[in-house]
Amino acid sequence: QKEVEQDPGPLSVPEGAIVSLNCTYSNSAFQYFMWYRQYSRKGPELLMYTYSSGNKEDGRFTAQVDKSSKYISLFIRDSQPSDSATYLCAIRRIGGQNFVFGPGTRLSVLP
Amino acid sequence: EAGVTQFPSHSVIEKGQTVTLRCDPISGHDNLYWYRRVMGKEIKFLLHFVKESKQDESGMPNNRFLAERTGGTYSTLKVQPAELEDSGVYFCASSQVDTQYFGPGTRLTVL
Numbered sequence: 001q002k003e004v005e006q007d008p009g010p011l012s013v014p015e016g017a018i019v020s021l022n023c024t025y026s027n028s029a030f031q032y033f034m035w036y037r038q039y040s041r042k043g044p045e046l047l048m049y050t051y052s053s054g055n056k057e058d059g060r061f062t063a064q065v066d067k068s069s070k071y072i073s074l075f076i077r078d079s080q081p082s083d084s085a086t087y088l089c090a091i092r093r094i095g096g097q098n099f100v101f102g103p104g105t106r107l108s109v110l111p
Numbered sequence: 112e113a114g115v116t117q118f119p120s121h122s123v124i125e126k127g128q129t130v131t132l133r134c135d136p137i138s139g140h141d142n143l144y145w146y147r148r149v150m151g152k153e154i155k156f157l158l159h160f161v162k163e164s165k166q167d168e169s170g171m172p173n174n175r176f177l178a179e180r181t182g183g184t185y186s187t188l189k190v191q192p193a194e195l196e197d198s199g200v201y202f203c204a205s206s207q208v209d210t211q212y213f214g215p216g217t218r219l220t221v222l
Binding site for chain 1: 115117142144146152153154155156159166167170202209210211212213214215216218
């Protein structure tokens, strides 16, 4: 079993839709959660990060963590064509430094 | 403030040749990381420097890969001799505390 699982998509939605992107992880030692956005031929760009269970909001983006279920989500409200990219979850163990990445979900927001 | 930069952006070499990738982290960031994404797979950790010292090199695939960070500033990753399976995108990231900022990557193709 992979340490971090993520549906690779592709996921296509109409402009304005609410998008839900999800990752599951297997190791309860993972405690630091990040979401990156990666446009084609670019490096990953940090979107959001959180340590704790619950919701964290930043503009149109909400990160949700449920440690009891080992499940993390990223919600995008009022999605825009410019949101079309690959979204990567990245998780780190307590006391660790390197991140374990999910394979990424490719999102297309259609005008 | 300049972000993480990587050079070259693309490299095409033949099997058995040597290639050196360079990463310039964000100024003042003591932590520098190398990651790699091979075709169809997730981004995988290679190694982590704190200043000039290798903190964790558990992700280095074999002894054909050599990373250095002389003076604790920029880092190089040398592959010698390159094999076909080394093809992929090599990312560098830097951080001061927890949040890692990624460079655009070097796309390596070994023929």
